[in-house]
Amino acid sequence: xxxxxxxxxxxxxxxxxxxxxxxxxxxxxxxxxxxxxxxxxxxxxxxxxxxxxxxxxxxxxxxxxxxxxxxxxxxxxxxxxxxxxxxxxxxxxxxxxxxxxxxxxxxxxxx
Amino acid sequence: xxxxxxxxxxxxxxxxxxxxxxxxxxxxxxxxxxxxxxxxxxxxxxxxxxxxxxxxxxxxxxxxxxxxxxxxxxxxxxxxxxxxxxxxxxxxxxxxxxxxxxxxxxxxxxxxxxx
Numbered sequence: 001x002x003x004x005x006x007x008x009x010x011x012x013x014x015x016x017x018x019x020x021x022x023x024x025x026x027x028x029x030x031x032x033x034x035x036x037x038x039x040x041x042x043x044x045x046x047x048x049x050x051x052x053x054x055x056x057x058x059x060x061x062x063x064x065x066x067x068x069x070x071x072x073x074x075x076x077x078x079x080x081x082x083x084x085x086x087x088x089x090x091x092x093x094x095x096x097x098x099x100x101x102x103x104x105x106x107x108x109x110x111x
Numbered sequence: 112x113x114x115x116x117x118x119x120x121x122x123x124x125x126x127x128x129x130x131x132x133x134x135x136x137x138x139x140x141x142x143x144x145x146x147x148x149x150x151x152x153x154x155x156x157x158x159x160x161x162x163x164x165x166x167x168x169x170x171x172x173x174x175x176x177x178x179x180x181x182x183x184x185x186x187x188x189x190x191x192x193x194x195x196x197x198x199x200x201x202x203x204x205x206x207x208x209x210x211x212x213x214x215x216x217x218x219x220x221x222x223x224x225x226x
Contacts, residue, residue, distance in 0.1 A: 004153075033214060041200050041220045043154070048214040086153055098144070098167065099204075099215055101153030 002027045006087060006102035013077045013109045021072040021085055021105045029089030032063050033099065034072050037084040046072070046085075077109045113137060115218035117203050123224045124193055131189045132221040136205030143186050144215065145178055146202040147171065154202055160186060193225045 003026035013019055023034075034046040047054050047061040049070065054061055058077075063070040070087055084106050088099040116135045124130050136143050141162050146154035157176070159167045162183040172178075175193075180186040190197055200220045206213040 031213065031215075035217075041148075041202075041222065043202065043204075043217040045214065045216060088153075098156050098159060099154075100156070103151075103153050 002029060002089070002100050004087065004089065004100055004102035006085075006105050008105060009103065011105055011107045013107065015077060015079060015109055015111050017077050017109075018073070018075045019077060019107070021074070021087075021107075023070045023072070023087035023102055025068040025089055028065065028068060030065075031099065032065075032070055032087065032089040034061055034070070035086045035088065036081075037086060037104070039083065043086070074107075077107075079109045079111055082107055082109045115203055115205050115216055117201075117218040117221050119221060120219060121222050121224075123226065125226050126195060127192055129189065129191045130193055130223060131187055132201050132203075132223075134186045134188070134203030134218060136185070136203070137207075137216060140205035140207050140216075141183065142206045142213070143180055144204040144206075145186070145188050146204065146217075148200040148202060148220075149198075157188075157201075190223075193223075195225045198223055198225045 145157040
């Protein structure tokens with residue numbers, strides 16, 4: 001199966017700083033999604049981004065499917081951005097969207 | 112609220128007991144998934160339903176686990192003779208069938224602690 005590698009595994013930021021999280025895939029994927037897991041454990045959808053670039057407020061994401069990676073940008077970070085960020089994707093040849101997750105990036109934003 | 116809902120949110124049980132979790136997907140979604148997440152890890156796929164048909168089961172789903180989606184709407188995940196290693200967050204997700212594409216939406220999860 002595909003391998004999903006996220007970097008960095010841990011990230012500490014001062015409030016207001018910018019950051020970039022990366023997700024690499026071992027094989028071509030589609031249905032790529034980014035999630036934020038809140039302290040209560042719920043996975044919050046950030047982006048559904050099989051390719052291209054999307055922006056939502058202070059967050060934006062870019063997926064380069066041909067090179068098997070995706071990036072999540074967080075600008076002007078806030079303490080509420082703290083938590084775990086996951087990327088997930090399915091095999092391009094898969095018959096349905098069984099997401100395979102990375103191990104996550106644990107972000108802590110300090111005031 | 113029209114999101115994915117799961118019940119119970121928390122369950123503490125003694126080893127050897129049976130537990131059942133329920134998932135109500137987003138109403139128009141015909142695909143339903145169960146995932147398991149242990150501390151410090153990403154969610155791992157357990158099983159998938161398209162309408163009422165269970166189309167794939169992970170090797171993580173031992174014989175003590177059974178999932179159903181009897182009418183293609185809500186789903187249940189039962190764990191028999193629980194073991195301490197079953198302690199985890201059990202996540203349900205749903206999506207709308209659109210060929211091979213589609214975005215998954217997750218519920219808040221059911222956290223199981225086996226003593």
